Amino acid sequence: MRRDTDASTPGDSGVRTRYPRFRLGDPRSADAAPPPRASARFPDTAPTVGRDAPPAGGAPRTPPRRPGAPGETPAETTARLRPVPAETEPEPERETVARPEPTPSSGPADRPAVPAAPDPAFSWSSPIDTRPRVSFGEPEGYDAQARPRPLGGRPRPQAVAAAVCLVLGVGLLTGAVTGSWLAGDTGDDGARSAYTEAGNLWHSVPVDQLFPPTVQGKGAGPGGADRTWTRVAVAPDGDCAGAFDRLLAKVLDPVGCSRLLRATYTDATQSYVTTVGLLFTKADAAAMTALADRFEKERLGRRDDLLPLPYAAKDTVAAGFGAPQRASWTVSVLTDAPVVVYAVSGWADGRPVDEPEPAEEAIESGAASAPAQAGLGHEAQGLADRVERALRKNVGAPTEHPS
Structure with missing residues (x-):
């Protein structure tokens, strides 16, 4: 096999390797190259958009500053917060369907299965009652003017009139009974009087x-x-x-x-x-x-x-x-x-x-x-x-x- 050789240098053994050695000061040497600037790896500031974007040459464009005005300080940037969804009413109970197992070609491989949380509607100690509720409508009737009104409800004037009639009727009946008792006149006495008169x-x-x-x-x-x-x-x-x-x-x-x-x-x-x-x-x-x-x-x-x-x-x-x-x-x-x-x-x-x-x-x-x-x-x-x-x-x- 042929070996690549080069001019011998002082301290060489006279044998050249396949890959050349780089010396200090040699532009081809890795040790001679300085490390790249930080801005070359990551930008020092957040990228800007619109009219503040840097020109095509790569140098940032700064707006003109008035003479004697203080220099601008870097603006503080804050990441946008993710909106939090509003609290919603618990959905009614519905039938759950088992989710199929992921296949190697449809998602991440070997992801651990997360057990589903128990439905609070099926717990005896659940503080939220999600059972369906049924309310029956109140029956409806009609008043004297053929207007609909709930049954069992009586307009206030009619209720007052009924109460007054009841009180008057009881008073009249009580007065008649009391008068008959004081006068000693009863229904039996009237019939007896007619019977005696006929005789x-x-x-x-x-x-x-x-x-x-x-x-x-x-x-x-x-x-x-x-x-x-x-x-x-x-x-x-x-x-x-x-x-x-x-x-x-x-x-x-x-x-x-x-x-x-x-x-x-x-x-x-x-x-x-x-x-x-x-x-x-x-x-x-x-x-x-x-x-x-x-x-x-x-x-x-x-x-x-x-x-x-x-x-x-x-x-x-x-x-x-x-x-x-x-x-x-x-x-x-x-x-x-x-x-x-x-x-x-x-x-x-x-x-x-x-x-x-x-x-x-x-x-x-x-x-x-x-x-x-x-x-x-x-x-x-x-x-x-x-x-x-x-x-x-x-x-x-x-x-x-x-x-």
């Missing part, structure tokens, strides 16, 4: 008001026909001796007999005669109610052995009206007055009746008995009803004339 009508009311001379019965006849009854005789008032059959008198005995009033009527054709009576009893309201219940439950008003007796007046069309001529009857026990109202009817020509029929059955549609076909059931029932109405009209108005 005294037999001697305080004229007979023409209890038994009018003429009684109009509109729609009282068969098929709704009008009827007219004319009074032919009035029996003297007295006790009940001999006025009823023995069995009926026994049934009426528990209520007693204070007074008995009777009158006999005939129809417009004088074909039928009817005796109507008012038995004023001595019983109180409880006894009258018990007797009425017995008549209803035992159907005593339909038994043909409990017929009332007629009043046959001489020298009238009812002169031959006796017990054998009784064809139909009705008995009504009042509970609001100590009175028993009854009526019995028959033919005016005195013909006897073998099978009398109660008026309640004789007035039914389709009844085929002789009294029913003749309308005697309507005669007894219609006249008894109108005499009872006249009696009730005279309670509290003794001078009133019934129609």
